[in-house]
Every structure is written in C-alpha cells, then in structure tokens.
Amino acid sequence: MxxxxxxxxxxxxxxxxxxxxxxxxxxxxxxxxxxxxxxxxxxxxxxxxxxxxxxxxxxxxxxxxxxxxxxxxxxxxxxxxxxxxxxxxxxxxxxxxxxxxxxxxxxxxxxxxxxxxxxxxxxxxxxxxxxxxxxxxxxxxxxxxxxxxxxxxxxxxxxxxxxxxxxxxxxxxxxNPFEFQKRDVERPVVRSELSTSPRLSRILINLTGYRKGDKLIDPFCGTGTILQEAAVMGLDFYGLDLDKNMADAGRKNLYWISEKYKLNLENLHEKIKQGDARNSSDVFPNNGFDAIATEPYLGPLLKRRPDLNHAKGIIREIEPLYEAFLKEAHKILRPGGRISIVSPRFITEKGIVRLETERLAGKSGLQPFDILQLYKINHPHPLTDFEEGQFLGREIHIFEKAE
Ligand SMILES: C[S@@+](CC[C@H](N)C(=O)[O-])C[C@H]1O[C@@H](n2cnc3c(N)ncnc32)[C@H](O)[C@@H]1O
Missing domain, CATH: 3.30.2130.30 (VC0802-like)
Incomplete structure (x- = not known):
C-alpha cells in the first residue's frame, strides 16, 4: 500500500x-x-x-x-x-x-x-x-x-x-472548480436561492455509496443539480418535484448537461416527473432504487435570522413532509440501498432548532449509516454543512434500508 x-x-x-x-x-x-x-x-x-x-x-x-x-x-x-x-x-x-x-x-x-x-x-x-x-x-x-x-x-x-x-x-x-462552476451558472435554469450546490450534490451522491450504473432518485429535484451530478458520474438518475415548473426546469438543465457532456440522455420525460415525494411509490416502483440523494424543502426563504419560536414553527410545519417522505423512501429503496438527505438546522440567538430526522427515519424502518464510526474516525453528530454567520445550516444524514 x-x-x-x-x-x-x-x-x-x-x-x-x-x-x-x-x-x-x-x-x-x-x-x-x-x-x-x-x-x-x-x-x-x-x-x-x-x-x-x-x-x-x-x-x-x-x-x-x-x-x-x-x-x-x-x-x-x-x-x-x-x-x-x-x-x-x-x-x-x-x-x-x-x-x-x-x-x-x-x-x-x-x-x-x-x-x-x-x-x-x-x-x-x-x-x-x-x-x-x-x-x-x-x-x-x-x-x-x-x-x-x-x-x-x-x-x-x-x-x-x-x-x-x-x-x-x-x-x-x-x-477543478471551473467544471462545477460551469454546471452551476451556465445552465439554462439557475435558481441560486433554491438550488443545492454542485459540490454538496456530489458529496451527497458519494455518501450513498453508489456504483456506476446504479439507479438514483432525487424526489425533491428542483432545478436538477443532484441529477446533473449523477448524470455526469454515470448513474441512472430519476427525479420528482411537486412544482411543474421545477420538473420542467430540471429536464431543461438535464438536456443541457446531456449536450455539454455528450451524454446522449434520453427519455427525460420518463425520468423526471412532476409528483409528490410523499407518494413516491405511486410514481416509481417499490425496491426500485439503489440510492436516494436529496435536499427536500427546508422551509420558507428567510431574509433574517428567525427567533426561537419562529424556527420551531418552521420545523413543526415541515416535519410531516419529512415523515411522510421517509416512509416512501423506505419503500422505493432496494434492501441494502442508502439515502443521503439534508435537513434544516436553524441557528437562532437562543440556540439551535433542528428536525429530529434520525427519529423520523427510525419510524420508517431506516437505520443510520455512519461511515466515520465504521473507521473509528471521531466526529461530531450529525454531519453538518454551513458557513460562518449563516442562520440556516444543513444537516446531512445517511440511512440504510436493511438487507
Ligand atoms: C431545496 S429545493 C431542491 C433543490 C434542488 N436540489 C436543486 O438543486 O434545485 C426543494 C424542492 O422540493 C420541491 N418540493 C416541495 N415539496 C415537495 C413535495 N411534497 N414533493 C416533491 N417535491 C417537493 C420544491 O418544489 C423544491 O423544488
């Protein structure tokens, strides 16, 4: 070695x-x-x-x-x-x-x-x-x-x-940061306030432990950033978004990436659909996916730091969405498949307010998968991603469906 x-x-x-x-x-x-x-x-x-x-x-x-x-x-x-x-x-x-x-x-x-x-x-x-x-x-x-x-x-x-x-x-x-930048800002539909960065998209995909050719779905695909990275990485990708405009935006961006990277992507209407992630298994087959990588709705766009009660209210509002979706995630993942999912973490003046994603995943039968613990690398729980001064951070969770 x-x-x-x-x-x-x-x-x-x-x-x-x-x-x-x-x-x-x-x-x-x-x-x-x-x-x-x-x-x-x-x-x-x-x-x-x-x-x-x-x-x-x-x-x-x-x-x-x-x-x-x-x-x-x-x-x-x-x-x-x-x-x-x-x-x-x-x-x-x-x-x-x-x-x-x-x-x-x-x-x-x-x-x-x-x-x-x-x-x-x-x-x-x-x-x-x-x-x-x-x-x-x-x-x-x-x-x-x-x-x-x-x-x-x-x-x-x-x-x-x-x-x-x-x-x-x-x-x-x-x-090479220029390739990420190109995929971020040169694509036809850019929605920087809503999109996941290509960097984080790629990390989310890698955390699922995908293999080339695996089937991956992002059931909250928005402008399709995670799907773009999946396509470039050689995965068979699928997407869903509740908002028709977003599903259209995702397809447009994927057509663009197909041309830019000569990927010959086909059937994008079959692959990226309008639909509700809470009913994913009505649209896509049970046990049909090796991996899910997704950043769901994190709450309304905020201009300033929310106070404690406001942040708690947002978490209460989105908890049912996460709960219903994680049940569906368990259905559409194949046994042994993994999901990497972002959830919100508000940093208020009076402390951190977060969604108990582990509890919700546990209720739907998904088990936490901790790669760092597996290799005895110490780390704070959960994994997070946010920058100094930000009031909305992201937590990154990985769960596995038992074999
Ligand atoms: C944070 S954005 C996703 C960003 C995306 N990764 C991107 O790069 O553009 C969340 C998306 O979830 C969609 N959404 C909200 N509720 C949904 C639901 N119940 N089912 C499917 N999509 C939903 C929103 O329309 C929005 O596009």
Missing part, C-alpha cells in the same frame, strides 16, 4: 466522510496515518480521485517521510529530485511548493525551500522558477494549480508537517 495525502475542502469532516465512503464502497482498503485540520493522510492501494469527490482540494502521493530536523539536509542533498520533476527542456517551467498547515513559520520556510529546490534543479540542468505566492500564504490554491497546468506540465512538491515527522509528496490530482 502507498500513502496519499488529501487536502480537504472547507468542510473537513464532511470531506473525510465522503473520502471514507469513496474508499469503502469502491473496495479500496485504507488505513489512516494522519488526520489533521487541513489534511488527511491514508495508506491505500490507490489514491482517491480528487475530481470524483466534491470535498477534496488536492491529492498528493507521498514520496518520503522524514524527521522534522532532517528537512534542510534532505532537500539540499538527499532527496532524489527525479522523483518529482518531469524532464523537459522548457526553460519557463514553473513548479509549485506548498506547505501544510498554514502558519507564519511555514511562510518563511516556504521561501527557503523554494530556493533550495530551484538550486537543486539548476544543478540537474533544469532552469525552473517557483510559483511566487502572496506574502500571507504557503500553499498554492487549486485554481493556481489548474491555471498553471502544474500537474500536467510541471510538478508541485507538498510538505505536510506533523508533530514529529514531515511527509513529502507530489501532487497527483486537483479539484
């Missing part, structure tokens, strides 16, 4: 859960070596593909592990630079150096290391320049790696500094 490092997206726990699901359901054995704030290092037979996952920024192959004190000598003399660079005559070669975690000390170290590597490359006959970072950073962003074509045309050395050792690796994969 080789070791690979993963630089995590803005929601580290969710990114790790997605990564663990990816390994687990693709039958890739893995062992956690380091679980740090900005990165995660694991031994595995092969690396996870940073582009298949919504929550990863970069993936790097670990080439050396050294003691912290050995670093200067290692870079000046001992390291085999051939492990990192691509032989080329291009004198404009720009290589990258990224150090994790971010700290003031590591900013100074970044400059020193970049110069040492540049000198070593010159000794090897290669005229190269390092990517100059702004003064407050010690690592390249994924946008910089993609724009400079660093992986294809050059290389990036990453240093991951842990308590007693330093892992040194080469970036082998990088998330």
């Amino acid at each position: 080789e070791a690979f490092a993963y630089m995590l997206g803005k929601n580290r726990i969710l990114s790790i859960a997605e990564l663990a699901s990816h390994f687990h359901f693709n039958g890739i054995g893995f062992r956690v070596l380091e679980n740090r704030q900005d990165f995660f290092i694991a031994e595995s037979e092969r690396p996870a593909d940073a582009n298949a996952l919504g929550g990863l920024i970069k993936a790097a192959e670990i080439r050396n592990v050294i003691g912290r004190k050995e670093l200067p000598g290692f870079l000046k003399h001992d390291s085999d630079m051939n492990l990192f660079f691509i032989k080329t005559d291009d004198s404009r070669l720009v290589f990258g150096v990224s150090i994790y975690p971010w700290s003031r000390k590591n900013i100074e170290l970044h400059k020193r290391i970049s110069l040492i590597i540049k000198k070593r490359l010159r000794e090897e006959g290669l005229k190269a320049h390092y990517f100059n970072l702004p003064k407050d950073r010690c690592s390249l962003t994924h946008v910089e790696v993609i724009r400079q074509e660093i992986i294809e045309k050059s290389f990036e050395i990453v240093l991951l500094i842990c308590d007693s050792r330093i892992y040194i690796g080469k970036t082998v994969g990088c998330h």
Whole structure:
C-alpha cells in the first residue's frame, strides 16, 4: 500500500466522510496515518480521485517521510529530485511548493525551500522558477494549480508537517472548480436561492455509496443539480418535484448537461416527473432504487435570522413532509440501498432548532449509516454543512434500508 495525502475542502469532516465512503464502497482498503485540520493522510492501494469527490482540494502521493530536523539536509542533498520533476527542456517551467498547515513559520520556510529546490534543479540542468505566492500564504490554491497546468506540465512538491515527522509528496490530482462552476451558472435554469450546490450534490451522491450504473432518485429535484451530478458520474438518475415548473426546469438543465457532456440522455420525460415525494411509490416502483440523494424543502426563504419560536414553527410545519417522505423512501429503496438527505438546522440567538430526522427515519424502518464510526474516525453528530454567520445550516444524514 502507498500513502496519499488529501487536502480537504472547507468542510473537513464532511470531506473525510465522503473520502471514507469513496474508499469503502469502491473496495479500496485504507488505513489512516494522519488526520489533521487541513489534511488527511491514508495508506491505500490507490489514491482517491480528487475530481470524483466534491470535498477534496488536492491529492498528493507521498514520496518520503522524514524527521522534522532532517528537512534542510534532505532537500539540499538527499532527496532524489527525479522523483518529482518531469524532464523537459522548457526553460519557463514553473513548479509549485506548498506547505501544510498554514502558519507564519511555514511562510518563511516556504521561501527557503523554494530556493533550495530551484538550486537543486539548476544543478540537474533544469532552469525552473517557483510559483511566487502572496506574502500571507504557503500553499498554492487549486485554481493556481489548474491555471498553471502544474500537474500536467510541471510538478508541485507538498510538505505536510506533523508533530514529529514531515511527509513529502507530489501532487497527483486537483479539484477543478471551473467544471462545477460551469454546471452551476451556465445552465439554462439557475435558481441560486433554491438550488443545492454542485459540490454538496456530489458529496451527497458519494455518501450513498453508489456504483456506476446504479439507479438514483432525487424526489425533491428542483432545478436538477443532484441529477446533473449523477448524470455526469454515470448513474441512472430519476427525479420528482411537486412544482411543474421545477420538473420542467430540471429536464431543461438535464438536456443541457446531456449536450455539454455528450451524454446522449434520453427519455427525460420518463425520468423526471412532476409528483409528490410523499407518494413516491405511486410514481416509481417499490425496491426500485439503489440510492436516494436529496435536499427536500427546508422551509420558507428567510431574509433574517428567525427567533426561537419562529424556527420551531418552521420545523413543526415541515416535519410531516419529512415523515411522510421517509416512509416512501423506505419503500422505493432496494434492501441494502442508502439515502443521503439534508435537513434544516436553524441557528437562532437562543440556540439551535433542528428536525429530529434520525427519529423520523427510525419510524420508517431506516437505520443510520455512519461511515466515520465504521473507521473509528471521531466526529461530531450529525454531519453538518454551513458557513460562518449563516442562520440556516444543513444537516446531512445517511440511512440504510436493511438487507
Ligand atoms: C431545496 S429545493 C431542491 C433543490 C434542488 N436540489 C436543486 O438543486 O434545485 C426543494 C424542492 O422540493 C420541491 N418540493 C416541495 N415539496 C415537495 C413535495 N411534497 N414533493 C416533491 N417535491 C417537493 C420544491 O418544489 C423544491 O423544488
């Protein structure tokens, strides 16, 4: 087994859960070596593909592990630079150096290391320049790696500094944010106030543990973002929305994605229907789906933070919808199938108000599925996704229908 490092997206726990699901359901054995704030290092037979996952920024192959004190000598003399660079005559070669975690000390170290590597490359006959970072950073962003074509045309050395050792690796994969952006804003129907982001859509799908060709449904499909990601990922997708305009919007977006990505999608009227998720089994067959990934109605759009009573009122209003839908979810999932579902979490001045999604799922016979617990990775319950200052957060739950 080789070791690979993963630089995590803005929601580290969710990114790790997605990564663990990816390994687990693709039958890739893995062992956690380091679980740090900005990165995660694991031994595995092969690396996870940073582009298949919504929550990863970069993936790097670990080439050396050294003691912290050995670093200067290692870079000046001992390291085999051939492990990192691509032989080329291009004198404009720009290589990258990224150090994790971010700290003031590591900013100074970044400059020193970049110069040492540049000198070593010159000794090897290669005229190269390092990517100059702004003064407050010690690592390249994924946008910089993609724009400079660093992986294809050059290389990036990453240093991951842990308590007693330093892992040194080469970036082998990088998330391309431009593709997500394109699918988000260039599609014919954009409803940013209502839509799930492509990033979260992909994470939700990955958390279901799907396999290529599996049947996945989003019974609250709206503009079809989850279905778009499912289509691009090679899943057989289906959707439902109560609002006819939304079902039409979903189909329009899927036609667009079919053309953009040459997917030859057919029968979209059969696949995306107008209908009530509370009666999903009237529209779609029982035991018919391997996976459900969905963000249901989270309550009315709010302009300002609700007070405690207002938030409790919204939860009371949507609880019957979730309860009725989860019963249907149990019917349409095949035994062993999984659902990843978002539910609302209001952050009020007087505390958190949430839907007891686990209780409702339990009532319909669905069992919680905790990928992180399975690999003994500590994490707060439930998984959440929200940004600093937001008053409506998302909880992300995964449930399984017993075999
Ligand atoms: C949060 S939005 C889904 C966003 C969607 N993932 C997207 O990217 O556009 C919730 C959707 O649920 C739909 N909806 C509300 N109640 C429903 C029901 N009972 N059955 C089906 N769809 C429903 C709404 O019309 C809305 O489009």
